[in-house]
Amino acid sequence: MRSNLATASLQSKVLPTLSVIVAGTGNVGAEFLRLFQRQQQRLANQLHLDLAGVFNSRQALLAPALDCNDWQGALASGENYQQAELLAYLASLPSPKVLVDITPSQTFARQYPAFIAAGCHLISANKQGVTLPGEEYQAILAALKPQQLNWLSNTTVGAGIPVQRVLQELLQSGDQIRRISGVFSGTLSWLLCSYDGSKPFSEFVLEAQALGYTEPDPRDDLSGKDVQRKLLVLARELKLPLELTDIELMPLLPAGAERGSWQDFWAKRADLDAWLLAKYQQAVAEGKVLRYAACLSLQPECVKASVQLVAVASHDPLAALAPCDNMFVIESDWYQQNPLVLKGPGAGRAVTAGGLHADLAVLAQNVILSSQR
Ligand SMILES: NC(=O)c1ccc[n+]([C@@H]2O[C@H](COP(=O)([O-])OP(=O)(O)OC[C@H]3O[C@@H](n4cnc5c(N)ncnc54)[C@H](OP(=O)(O)O)[C@@H]3O)[C@@H](O)[C@H]2O)c1
The missing domain is CATH 3.40.50.720 (NAD(P)-binding Rossmann-like Domain)
Structure with a gap:
């Protein structure tokens, strides 16, 4: 009843x-x-x-x-x-x-x-x-x-990955974000986690293209512009009045390689291979690994934003990244010595x-x- x-x-x-x-x-x-x-x-x-x-x-x-x-x-x-x-x-x-x-x-x-x-x-x-x-x-x-x-x-x-939602919750509960860094491109994550100097970097790029991980012209990934755009999204989530041009960008390409057709670029791929091998060998000599990282640093009176190739030490959270994954490292008043880390697949239809x-x-x-x- x-x-x-x-x-x-x-x-x-x-x-x-x-x-x-x-x-x-x-x-x-x-x-x-x-x-x-x-x-x-x-x-x-x-x-x-x-x-x-x-x-x-x-x-x-x-x-x-x-x-x-x-x-x-x-x-x-x-x-x-x-x-x-x-x-x-x-x-x-x-x-x-x-x-x-x-x-x-x-x-x-x-x-x-x-x-x-x-x-x-x-x-x-x-x-x-x-x-x-x-x-x-x-x-x-x-x-x-x-x-x-x-x-x-x-x-x-x-x-x-609910990164914007986490930022909103921290802000709404009175925390102050100090720094957001991370790897925001699954493609570049895969490339740099996979590259071990055993064969030219361009061969890894071809493999990523065959696996469907890259844009039709992989230079669109290697240019870093997509990562720059994503960092702007997070900056705006924090209500920072930034423009794309305020974010320093160092492409994962030697200077000038973004110009011309893919065929022109491919004919000169040895330049990319030599450029990246030198960076890789230097990182290995220092006990570090290469990552393509975005960083937004909020200091009093000064905001710095950059997207670039970096060498990170083995204890850095970015070193422990699985190929294809994204990672967001959030440092705030409440997460100072031990940052809040979100990681997981940063792309995929499901x-x-x-x-x-x-x-x-x-x-x-x-x-x-x-x-x-
Ligand atoms: N794929 C991922 O893992 C992923 C992850 C995060 C975010 N996203 C974002 O999600 C969006 C969709 O990605 P996707 O992989 O699904 O792309 P997609 O397979 O290329 O599909 C894009 C769809 O948008 C339609 N479209 C394009 N311009 C349009 C317009 N002016 N008006 C109406 N419809 C339009 C296309 O129409 P037609 O069918 O007529 O061409 C197509 O149906 C993108 O912004 C992408 O950056 C994707």
């Missing part, structure tokens, strides 16, 4: 709905959608999670109550769309609603102000929005505030899609709580 009453009261309860619109159906986007039903079921007693849009750069499915197990076929036969249609559709959806950006596009990220004007919360795996020039980035934050909308971007650095669902779960909890007020 009692349980019948409980069931009846649950059925009569009107659950809040959160509409989810997914931009990007590639590697990570497809996995995010594969996991969507599990999230729907997990929240079923508290919230109706409605898949209300799926689109990529070509086609769009813009309708509520989409079937998350059957979006591929429907999208493939879907219509081409115009940006104006997308914006009108987003504006027409009832709040709360969230746009999940799983594209790599800066052009797309530059439209965040329009998505916010349409009433959308934002979840980004795409780093481009959080690393826009300071003025544009601040304009996005300013647009979110009056509408009380959230922007979650935990997967932009370290994929599923962990990144999982991290996006973690961001979605945070937003869903906010919606549930505000519906109970």
Whole structure:
């Protein structure tokens, strides 16, 4: 009798709905959608999670109550769309609603102000929005505030590793961050953990390319620019008014090697091999190992940020890194002599899609709580 009453009261309860619109159906986007039903079921007693849009750069499915197990076929036969249609559709959806950006596009990220004007919360795996020039980035934050909308971007650095969330918790509990250092690129981590001087470094680069660890032109990884962007994301998490150009960058390439075609570069790969062998031999002679590290140091009145090849001693946390892993070493008032270390896979479709669902779960909890007020 009692349980019948409980069931009846649950059925009569009107659950809040959160509409989810997914931009990007590639590697990570497809996995995010594969996991969507599990999230729907997990929240079923508290919230109706409605898949209300799926689109990529070509086609769009813009309708509520989409079937998350059957979006591929429907999208493939879907219509081409115009940006104006997308914006009108987003504006027409009832709040709360969230746009999940799983594209790599800066052009797309530059439209965040329009998505916010349409009433959308934002979840980004795409780093481009959080690393826009300071003025544009601040304009996005300013647009979110009056509408009380959230922007979650935990997967932009370290994929599923909750580094931004940990930084926020430390700050909210009164700690002061002094230094963040680490290895933020799984590709460069693999290359430098694997390189042992037994064969030319360029052969390790070829192997990483064959394993699918690198960008199509591996110099995009070796340039260090992606790591520079990730360090900017963390600096902004700490509310530091930094720009990309404020972060000193030393590529994992000899001077000038980033210019010209891949073929030109490959013809001169002996320069890269000799350059890195010399660095490696010097490190070994000092009992150290090579790592491609990012470092943000917050001293009173002075912030220093750099991304570079470093040689670290065996007791340094960065020395104990597994190939492909990322590591974040956080030093603060409470973690001084013994820093807080987060490590694990910093890329991959499963962990990144999982991290996006973690961001979605945070937003869903906010919606549930505000519906109970
Ligand atoms: N892969 C990882 O391990 C990882 C880890 C952390 C973060 N991320 C980030 O997650 C994002 C997605 O990565 P991914 O590996 O899934 O990339 P991907 O496989 O290349 O997929 C990208 C998707 O974005 C769509 N797209 C591109 N430009 C668009 C636009 N202007 N409007 C709408 N859709 C657009 C593409 O559309 P088409 O299908 O039409 O080309 C494609 O569906 C990137 O920002 C990446 O940096 C990835």
